[in-house]
Amino acid sequence: MKKMLLAAAVMTLSCHGYAAQDPQAVYDRACGVCHNGQIPTAPQKGxxxxxxxxxxKGMDTLVQSVTNGLNAMPxxxxxxxxxxEDYQAVIKLMTE
Known part of the structure; x- marks a missing residue:
């Protein structure tokens, strides 16, 4: 019974679309390489x-651009x- 409750709780949490990774950690290891000013066409954080x-253009369009790549972004x-969800969280972090 406890296993079933735990599984139900995990499934419920996973359906809410929360980022699985820390946005700052993702930015530091992946996004910051270009968005810290090294690539002039990449908008800088903040x-x-x-x-x-x-x-x-909307968050869905931005996530699609990241997923597929756009211009110099791979x-x-x-x-x-x-x-x-991770991309959404990092985009939010970069735009604040």
């Missing part, structure tokens, strides 16, 4: 003016084990 037109943005 640069609200650079992120504004991108955010206007597919999956160098985070091969990230989920869509």
């Amino acid at each position: 640069d609200k003016a650079a992120w504004e037109p991108r955010l206007a 597919p999956r943005g160098l985070c091969m084990d990230c989920t869509a």
